[in-house]
Amino acid sequence: MRPAADCAPGTMNSGGSGNFLLVPIPEFPLLDCVPNKTVKIVVLGASNVGKTALIVRFLTKRFIGDYEANTGALYSRKVTLDGEEVSLQIQDTPCVALQDDAEGLYCQEQINRSIYWADGYVLVFSITDHNSYRTIQPLYQHVRRIHPSGNIPVILVGNKSDLLRARQVPADEGETLAASLGGVYFEASARENHEGVHGAFLHLCQEVIRAFGGGNGEKRRGGLHLARPKSPNMQELKRRFRQVLSSKVKSATTI
Numbered sequence: 001m002r003p004a005a006d007c008a009p010g011t012m013n014s015g016g017s018g019n020f021l022l023v024p025i026p027e028f029p030l031l032d033c034v035p036n037k038t039v040k041i042v043v044l045g046a047s048n049v050g051k052t053a054l055i056v057r058f059l060t061k062r063f064i065g066d067y068e069a070n071t072g073a074l075y076s077r078k079v080t081l082d083g084e085e086v087s088l089q090i091q092d093t094p095c096v097a098l099q100d101d102a103e104g105l106y107c108q109e110q111i112n113r114s115i116y117w118a119d120g121y122v123l124v125f126s127i128t129d130h131n132s133y134r135t136i137q138p139l140y141q142h143v144r145r146i147h148p149s150g151n152i153p154v155i156l157v158g159n160k161s162d163l164l165r166a167r168q169v170p171a172d173e174g175e176t177l178a179a180s181l182g183g184v185y186f187e188a189s190a191r192e193n194h195e196g197v198h199g200a201f202l203h204l205c206q207e208v209i210r211a212f213g214g215g216n217g218e219k220r221r222g223g224l225h226l227a228r229p230k231s232p233n234m235q236e237l238k239r240r241f242r243q244v245l246s247s248k249v250k251s252a253t254t255i
């Protein structure tokens with residue numbers, strides 16, 4: 001396992017690394033997205049907790065040993081939720097780490113952008129690594145700072161549940177923490193079980209759709225509603241144009 005300091009800004013390993021495997025997951029073209037039904041999810045957590053493994057497991061049903069330390073891949077899929085087709089976008093992220101004071105976080109700017117962009121949050125720790133669990137609360141606070149108002153659909157995933165003998169975080173601690181964040185706790189193993197991982201991601205998608213108001217899938221979170229500009233009303237444009245022209249003529253004549 002790489003030390004947490006590897007997560008400090010500017011120290012991410014993004015170069016090639018010997019025997020590691022990169023899993024190519026084809027994206028569908030953006031034009032192929034389901035209009036007005038896009039759910040954007042970001043997966044966040046400390047180093048080595050299995051963020052990439054969980055995403056790959058969810059999308060491909062497979063577990064593939066090791067991956068390049070990722071620099072933030074975006075995956076797209078269509079999924080069917082309650083009989084309706086939804087475009088799902090999942091953003092993998094580089095790891096975050098606790099600062100020395102254990103209050104703040106080392107968190108790359110790229111991660112902040114992903115947090116801002118997303119509709120729903122998968123916060124991941126490893127049940128075999130209590131330090132990764134300790135990053136969750138500050139990480140959630142960080143998300144809150146970026147989205148100070150509104151509902152934050154979130155799930156907490158305790159990954160590596162196949163490694164029971166190495167467990168450092170009891171399940172009830174995960175449940176208590178998830179409840180305090182307003183989310184649900186899932187214990188999962190990207191290595192051994194597809195269903196658990198699948199259920200966790202689908203639950204979050206449903207929470208996001210519920211936060212949208214079950215409606216057309218547009219973001220309704222306070223302060224972040226980016227309504228599509230309406231097509232211009234030509235009459236109104238002409239009226240404003242005439243107004244501007246006449247005020248220019250007026251100011252020219254008063255000089």
Ligand SMILES: Nc1nc2c(ncn2[C@@H]2O[C@H](COP(=O)(O)OP(=O)(O)OP(=O)(O)O)[C@@H](O)[C@H]2O)c(=O)[nH]1
Pocket residue numbers: 045046047048049050051052053054064065066067068069070093094095159160161162163188189190191192
């Ligand atoms: N036993 C076990 N190992 C796992 C599981 N999920 C991931 N791993 C292993 O844990 C290591 C880290 O997995 P990654 O998916 O690269 O973790 P990550 O959180 O994306 O790592 P960073 O790139 O450091 O952010 C790899 O060696 C995986 O094979 C799991 O459920 N069980």
